[in-house]
Amino acid sequence: MRPLRRDLLARAPILSPRVARLALLLALFALHPVARSQQKGDDKPWNGKYYAVATANPLATDTGYAMLRAGGSAMDAAIAAQMVLTLVEPQASGIGGGAFLLHHDGQITESYDGRETAPSDVDEDLFLDAQRKPLGFAEASIGGRAVGAPGLLRMLELAHGQHGRLPWKQLFEPAIALAEQGFPVSPRLHTQLSEPNALRQDPVAAAYFFDSAGQPWPVGHKLRNPELAAVLRRIANGGANAFYRGEQADDIAPAIVRKVRGHPRNPGHLSLTDLAEYEALVRPPLCFVYQARNSPDSKPRRGASATRDVQICGMPPPSSGTLALGQIFGILARTPAATLPMQRKPPKPHAGPLPSAEWLHLYAEAARLAMADRALYVADPDYVPPPGPSWMALLEPDYLAERAKLMNLSPRAPRMKEAPAGIPMSVERNSEDQGLAPYAGLGRETGARPRLAPMPAQPEYGTSHISIVDGQGHALAMTSSVEAVWGAQVMVNRGQGLVGGFLLNNQLTDFSFVPRGSAGTDVVIANRVEPRKRPRSSMTPLLVFSRPRGELLFSGGSPGGASIIHYTGKMLYGVLHWGLDVQQAINLPNFAVLSASNDAPVLLEQGRFPPATLKSLQRRGHTVHEQALTSGLQAIEVLGNGRLQGGADPRREGTVRGE
The missing domain is CATH 3.60.20.40 (Gamma-glutamyltranspeptidase, small (S) subunit)
Structure with missing residues (x-):
């Protein structure tokens, strides 16, 4: 396929590193509008000439915009924006979940599969009770049972290696800064915290999302997540392996496995091997x-x-x-x-x-x-x-x-x-x-x-969605998810004395709870649970x-x-x-x-x-x-x-x- 506009990157305003950092801070904290921006509820489309970012949260949009303005590619902007979404829209997507991504480089279109995989020791009866009846959705989804091996970071690292322009580490700086300095609780985040959920049953999530009286933080409250900042810093410095591999007590992978397998009411099957062997795929x-x-x-x-x-x-x-x-x-x-x-x-x-x-x-x-x-x-x-x-x-x-x-x-x-x-x-x-x-x-x-x-x-x-077109006409569409609102409603924390963390997916509930048809055991459902399978x-x-x-x-x-x-x-x-x-x-x-x-x-x-x-x-x-x-x-x-x-x-x- 033909490139869209090869000359636009040269014509688009690219900032020096010092000015780019200043623009990034201005974008993140909304001190001054440095670009034409559509506001929530506008009934007219945004119009521009060079590049554009559309995401589910203004802070994520601003971050993606700042990366493009600093000379980054559409892929760079998507990664930076998604890390911010992990922080500010945790109920929908994040590093504990997965994603699908389409990318077009002006000539070739590729699809990246970062879908979660089932643990290696599950079988098709995962969501059946002792009487072989399907579990209720809440019974299946809350806790460790429905957690699959997260695919988002492996997928993004694979795609960045092929289409990124900025260093991997730089893409994490905005989310780390926001996690450390705090971000204002949005109306949607507050509303979804106020609705019935099981977050209060998880000590880590309860301490982070709610005040001492058990009430969700109000709109505008500056919420800090130092544990997520530390996790993102590790991934920024060590790549996706820092998330998927490790055996020390303060490593990320063991913390994920402890959370899944040690859930007090609904333990799951995810193992260190499942994480270490996860592969993102490039599909036609x-x-x-x-x-x-x-x-x-x-x-x-x-x-x-x-x-x-x-x-x-x-x-x-x-x-x-x-x-x-x-x-x-x-x-x-x-x-x-x-x-x-x-x-x-x-x-x-x-x-x-x-x-x-x-x-x-x-x-x-x-x-x-x-x-x-x-x-x-x-x-x-x-x-x-x-x-x-x-x-x-x-x-x-x-x-x-x-x-x-x-x-x-x-x-x-x-x-x-x-x-x-x-x-x-x-x-x-x-x-x-x-x-x-x-x-x-x-x-x-x-x-x-x-x-x-x-x-x-x-x-x-x-889920959440990101669409981006950069100054060279490269484009992407990425939908990411932790499945249900709040995913499995469990928050991973490595236990190093820092508040917060990240949520895990419940994507295995996208498999069929019933593995076989009523006509007999030889009649199977294609989307039944199987080891290492993607729902x-x-x-x-x-x-x-x-x-x-x-x-x-x-x-x-x-x-x-x-x-x-x-x-x-x-x-x-x-x-x-x-x-x-x-x-x-x-x-x-x-x-x-x-x-x-x-x-x-x-x-x-x-x-x-x-x-x-x-x-x-x-x-x-x-x-x-x-x-x-x-x-x-x-x-x-x-x-x-x-x-x-x-x-x-x-x-x-x-x-x-x-x-």
């Missing part, structure tokens, strides 16, 4: 060509034609996000969806624009079909082969056309009674498999041809390119568990089809369908859709639930004249900053 990205057609009521933006081809690139499995989004978009393209206008002037008090009820019906049907395939097929590709020559079998045009035929496209037609998983055209149908695809050697079983059962729906949570994820970082020139158009993503697929899809559809700018697309009301099952509701963001929309969907047979759908979308779009436009989700605390 999953890319597909998509034809975007403007809806009749939208005007082509930036002089673009009414129809244009783009290439959408995302993470392959174990992420399910790109596959599901590609299936939803591909199925919708074979329906009247693209010809349906938006509600540009919805009834008061609803602020437009809004998707129409007819479009939402078609989307929900396409999503149910995609969720059916996701539940049956998608898992760690090192354990589960794709249903065909490659995972692209699930995106074959003929296959998507067959899937679309399952939908009744007549006006006011009811929803599908069933949304079954399909069998791609390239997979031989076998009558003995009762419609399910056989796989030779599935997982670690050799010489067997077990059949797959769909994974039952279960909760997914978490399926919904994280959907995306990079989008023009066709055929291959120029970067878009970087984006969101937190939100299984809803990530729909949040990210909504944003991208709004830009590609409805002619919205990136902030307008982010601001659109959220919607989601999380399962293919007949009783799975259509989720609509509470208070954002008119009653008539709900009634129209209900008349078609949909169950509709209104609830808070708190996305955290971040995105940067490259406009036709080479300028940048960014957006951040007003539902959280994200901002965009750059030059």
Whole structure:
């Protein structure tokens, strides 16, 4: 693919080391705005010329911006910003969790897999009780049982070795300074501390997050984390090995293992060997060509034609996000969806624009079909082969056309009674498999041809997203996570007399709690627990390119568990089809369908859709639930004249900053 703008780094303002350090301090402590910056709640996009950073917290955004201004790459800015997120947004992501990252260097797009892995001594019954019934989510997730080997730091170190410009050590300085000097507790951090959680049951977390009366620190309280500062300093000086290896009492790895295996109520299996042998992976990205057609009521933006081809690139499995989004978009393209206008002037008090009820019906049907395939097929590709020559079998045009035929496209037609998983055209149908695809050697079983059962729906949570474009046109999209809010709700501290620490993930709960289907023990669930396996994820970082020139158009993503697929899809559809700018697309009301099952509701963001929309969907047979759908979308779009436009989700605390 062609470089975006090779001359911009020379034209962008690069500061001397002394001035760069001053700019960094100004950015971190907000003493003076040194760049054009979008503020939380802005309804207009950020606009710039050279580079941009979008993250979930202003301090992280400011840190990434300062690294770019000091001459760093997009990768440098992402690492520095993520270390700050570990401190200021610990409920969502951090060094105790994992991430997926897409990077484009102007020519090549790569995907980095920093997903957690299951300990080596677990088995598929990890989340079953003595009666072989699945545990409740809280029972499974709080404590050590669900902690996987964290992948974030190994992944970032691997990516930095290939795409970093600034020294590794320098990237940790802002987070260390903030941890030592303190940062103001944000409204979102305070709110989530005030909601029911198990942090008070962990002595380390209780001493850090709450005052002597057991109350969460108030908004604006300067919170210091000297233990995290010491941990980050070790990693800055010793690289990722300082986190993953060590046997001394004050080393990080033994402290992690002690916390996991020594949990008083729910111990886990993680070992020093699991940490030392963790590997981050570079995988080929999953890319597909998509034809975007403007809806009749939208005007082509930036002089673009009414129809244009783009290439959408995302993470392959174990992420399910790109596959599901590609299936939803591909199925919708074979329906009247693209010809349906938006509600540009919805009834008061609803602020437009809004998707129409007819479009939402078609989307929900396409999503149910995609969720059916996701539940049956998608898992760690090192354990589960794709249903065909490659995972692209699930995106074959003929296959998507067959899937679309399952939908009744007549006006006011009811929803599908069933949304079954399909069998791609390239997979031989076998009558003995009762419609399910056989796989030779599935997982670690050799010489067997077990059949797959769909994974039952279960909760997914978490995460944070970063999008960056630097002055050389290098770009990345990274989604990181500790899974549920507060992860496993245990805080690691090495016991050296310093307050604070870092939280661990509960990512193993993204595996299926039930390992096998009801048809018998030979019918397995692809995403069941296995040693060293990576759990399926919904994280959907995306990079989008023009066709055929291959120029970067878009970087984006969101937190939100299984809803990530729909949040990210909504944003991208709004830009590609409805002619919205990136902030307008982010601001659109959220919607989601999380399962293919007949009783799975259509989720609509509470208070954002008119009653008539709900009634129209209900008349078609949909169950509709209104609830808070708190996305955290971040995105940067490259406009036709080479300028940048960014957006951040007003539902959280994200901002965009750059030059």
